[in-house]
Every structure is written in C-alpha cells, then in structure tokens.
Amino acid sequence: MNIVSSFAIKSWAMVEVETTKLRRDPTEVLTRAIQPALWMLVFGQVMARTKAIHTGNLAYLDFMAPGILAQSVLFTSIFYGLSAIWEKDLGILQKYLVSPAPRSALVAGKAMSAGIRGVIQSFFVYALSLCLGVHLNWNPVALLGGVLAIILGAAFFSTFSLIIACIVKSRERFMGIGQVLTMPLFFASNAIYPIEMMPSWLKVLSQLNPLTYQVDLLRSTMIVGGPQGFPIGVDLLVLAISTLVVVVIASRLYPGLAQ
Amino acid sequence: MNILETDSLTRRYEDLVAVDGVSFTVQESEVFGLVGPNGAGKSTLIKMLTTLLAPTSGTARICGFDIRTQSSVVRRQIGYVPQMVSADGDLTAKENLLLYSKLYDVPRDERLSRSLEALKFMNLSDVADKRVRQFSGGMIRRLEIAQSMLHRPKMLFLDEPTVGLDPVARASVWEHILQLRDNYQTTILLTTHLMEEVESLCDRMGIMNSGKMVVVGTSDELKASIGNREATLDDVFIAYAGKHIEEAGGFKEAARARRTAKRLG
Numbered sequence: 402m403n404i405v406s407s408f409a410i411k412s413w414a415m416v417e418v419e420t421t422k423l424r425r426d427p428t429e430v431l432t433r434a435i436q437p438a439l440w441m442l443v444f445g446q447v448m449a450r451t452k453a454i455h456t457g458n459l460a461y462l463d464f465m466a467p468g469i470l471a472q473s474v475l476f477t478s479i480f481y482g483l484s485a486i487w488e489k490d491l492g493i494l495q496k497y498l499v500s501p502a503p504r505s506a507l508v509a510g511k512a513m514s515a516g517i518r519g520v521i522q523s524f525f526v527y528a529l530s531l532c533l534g535v536h537l538n539w540n541p542v543a544l545l546g547g548v549l550a551i552i553l554g555a556a557f558f559s560t561f562s563l564i565i566a567c568i569v570k571s572r573e574r575f576m577g578i579g580q581v582l583t584m585p586l587f588f589a590s591n592a593i594y595p596i597e598m599m600p601s602w603l604k605v606l607s608q609l610n611p612l613t614y615q616v617d618l619l620r621s622t623m624i625v626g627g628p629q630g631f632p633i634g635v636d637l638l639v640l641a642i643s644t645l646v647v648v649v650i651a652s653r654l655y656p657g658l659a660q
Numbered sequence: 661m662n663i664l665e666t667d668s669l670t671r672r673y674e675d676l677v678a679v680d681g682v683s684f685t686v687q688e689s690e691v692f693g694l695v696g697p698n699g700a701g702k703s704t705l706i707k708m709l710t711t712l713l714a715p716t717s718g719t720a721r722i723c724g725f726d727i728r729t730q731s732s733v734v735r736r737q738i739g740y741v742p743q744m745v746s747a748d749g750d751l752t753a754k755e756n757l758l759l760y761s762k763l764y765d766v767p768r769d770e771r772l773s774r775s776l777e778a779l780k781f782m783n784l785s786d787v788a789d790k791r792v793r794q795f796s797g798g799m800i801r802r803l804e805i806a807q808s809m810l811h812r813p814k815m816l817f818l819d820e821p822t823v824g825l826d827p828v829a830r831a832s833v834w835e836h837i838l839q840l841r842d843n844y845q846t847t848i849l850l851t852t853h854l855m856e857e858v859e860s861l862c863d864r865m866g867i868m869n870s871g872k873m874v875v876v877g878t879s880d881e882l883k884a885s886i887g888n889r890e891a892t893l894d895d896v897f898i899a900y901a902g903k904h905i906e907e908a909g910g911f912k913e914a915a916r917a918r919r920t921a922k923r924l925g
Binding site: 501 | 735743745746750763764765
C-alpha cells in the first residue's frame, strides 16, 4: 500500500470515529447552536437598530452572520485539545501512539474531524440566517467556498488547541487557557465589526489572526454582494498555510502528550 | 530465542531515576511477569519498550529492532494494552476493532474477518454490536486485548491487565491471555501486583524495585534463591522488594489505579 492511501485511511478512520459519535449523541452540537442564536437574535438585532457599526451597503445582520458562523466554529474548535487530554487520561491516546500510524495522520484526522463538526454546526447558523432574512448566496461554487472556509478554520483552531493541550497536558490548565483565548481571538477579528473601525494596534493584530481570513472568506462567499477585504485567493492561502504549519507542529508535539 | 533484549535501559526525570540500567531478556512465546511495588518503574519501562517514551540512555531490541532508532518498525511488531481503560465507550466492540485494523494497516478485505475472529477468540461475538459503555470490566479488558492482537503482533505488552477486576473476570482474562500465547505464539509481557497472577500465568518473572531489575527467573528459581523452597511468591516478593509495598507510588499513581478500578467495576 502506498504512503498516501495509507495516510488517508488512517486520517479518515479518525474522522469516522468522530462522525459515529456525533450521530449517536448530537446533544453537544445542538447546545452549541444556542450561542450563535443569542448573538444573532439579541446582539445582532440591537446593533442593527443602533446603526453604530458602519458596514457599507451591507445590512448589519448580513455583515455579522458570517462572523457568528466563524465564531461558533472557533468556540468549538478551540476546546478540541481538551478531548485529546481526555483521551490521554483514558489511555486511548497511548494506544493510537503505539500503532504504526504516522502522528501526522492522527493529527490531520483530528483536524478533519473538527472540520466536519464545523460544517454540521454551520447548518444551524445558515438556518437561523435564513429565518432572519439574511441575504444568503446559494450559488454552488460560493457554498463550496464557504464549506472550505469552515473546514480550514476549524482545522486550524482545533490543531492550535491540540498544540496547547500538548504543552499544558492537564485539563484544569487547559480550561483556563481556552477561556482566556477565545474572546481575544474573536474581538481581534473582523467578525462583528469591520477592520476599518479598529484602532491601529488592533488592526495589526486582526491581520495576524487567521479568524479574520476565515470570516473574510465566509463573507465573500456566504452573502449576496458580500464585500471582500482580501482577495479570495489570499484568504485561502493564509488559512491553508497556517493550518499546515500548526499540523506540522502538533505532529511533533503529540507524542509528548502521552509521557 | 530472545524476542526482547534490553541493554542498560535508563530513564531519568529531573531528580528521579525511574528506570535505572535495566537489562533483561524475554524469550519467544513466553509469558513474562513484571512485578514490583508502586513506583518501582514498571510503567516507565513499558512506556519505553512500547516506544511511547524515549530512554535517557541504554536501549532495547524487540524482534531485533532497536526501540530508539527503529521505533516505527518496532510498533508494527508489538501490541499494547494500557493500564487505563482504552477502548472507546461510545463505539461498539466491532467499531473499536475496525478502527485499529485501519491504524494497523490490516488489508481492506481482511478488516472485518479479523475483527470478527478477534471477537470470537475473546468470547465477545454476542456483544459485537453493543456499545462498550455497557460492557463489564472483564469484557472491556478482553476487547482491549482483541484490539491489540488484530495485526498479529509478535509481542504483547499488558500493563496491569486485571486491575480492578473481580476473580471471575480475572480468571477469564487469564485464560484468554494463555490461549493467545498457545494459538498465536504471541510473547506476552505483563505487569501485575498479584503474585497469584504470576503463579498461574507467567513462565518467568522479574522483580523491579526503585527502578532496578532486582532479580529474574522462574518462580521455582526465585523461591530457591531466597533459600526456602517452601516459600510463597509473596515471600519472594518481600525478600527482594522489601515490605514497603504500600509506601511508594504516590498520589498520582494511586489516583489513576482507583480511577481505572472504578471505571471497570
């Protein structure tokens, strides 16, 4: 068997585990749908009325829907490392690592699992957006671009989270760091306000934040007439390269989690 | 023939030498028992032999492959059942097996047949499609052993395979370990706290204490070595490892053992 197909089989095996579990117990996906609903129904409605955030020709809800979608994916993905620590405590991780499966295949499998979970979550945000009259773009190519943005974003943040897990190694420490990270990542992005509105120091930070590129890609694919901050190619490239970088780093650190 | 040879295997943590220059051999198709008080270094030794942890110095060869320089080849030769509960409770028995058949490069057309064979061998065919969450402790252990034999490993490492099991479940796990050796000629290295387990399962044993391999031999040899052929293995253990069975180990290890016991019970 060649290396590529062997790698793919093992990564996909990890994804299958995830989808089987999701199918059996979708509670978490459902409860995770509550938060974006609050943001769009409460925050979004109020801000749309105050007209405090200038979003050009775009209605505020149209502007924020992709941001909230990215946020819901981020908030789930950033806690992915927790499940890795859990697997370590259970002994599942040790068994993965004693198998001849390349570490990178295991890590890539985890990243793809997060991607699949993100896509499932996005159904809720799409449904919600539809109910609220957001002008969704149903062009198949645009939808595909949106799916890619969700998968890449989820893969990046879940693997980033895995790196943190490999460094801190305990659930308690991880929870603390996870909580501290989510909000700054969210606020230092273009998710709920445009970059142009930010003070210059925040502009710089937001341009270093992969979430910004994920939101940007979503905005230009998900919404009819969605504005483009960066060209789609740049968004895709930034997301793909940063995901690749974290996967490489995590593959090196992953075995250390078992020690 | 030696399937496992260690050569002054050592692992240091900052101020602690967990495994201290351990050299011993395990022969093909034997069941080797590793005993010692908590904190003696058994788990660290197993972690190094299963390539989870790099030695600080020294090395070991399994089937002739070096654990330091040929770790990925070594991983194809061995199976491992950690002390903790490592089967996935949210999956069925069959799904747990199919997952590992993929991780271990079992050819596509053999995955299902080998999984079913392993289930049958471990007496779990009836519950193949049940979720592991509903299994008893003994069933979980048998499933975990089934998982580790899918790729027909030459050597199997079992870290306290019967911890937390009641006597009936324990006997059943023992029976299956011996069958595995007899049917597939798998060499087995297991750690345990129970001298009774060593007596009924193991061809040879090694006693570890404070990171060192104090003595290796058959139970008769060890009994003779303390100058009392009437001695029990408990006497042998105390003679070599001292009486402080309960003293060492510490909070972390005790907590882990209890967690495992709780989940299995």
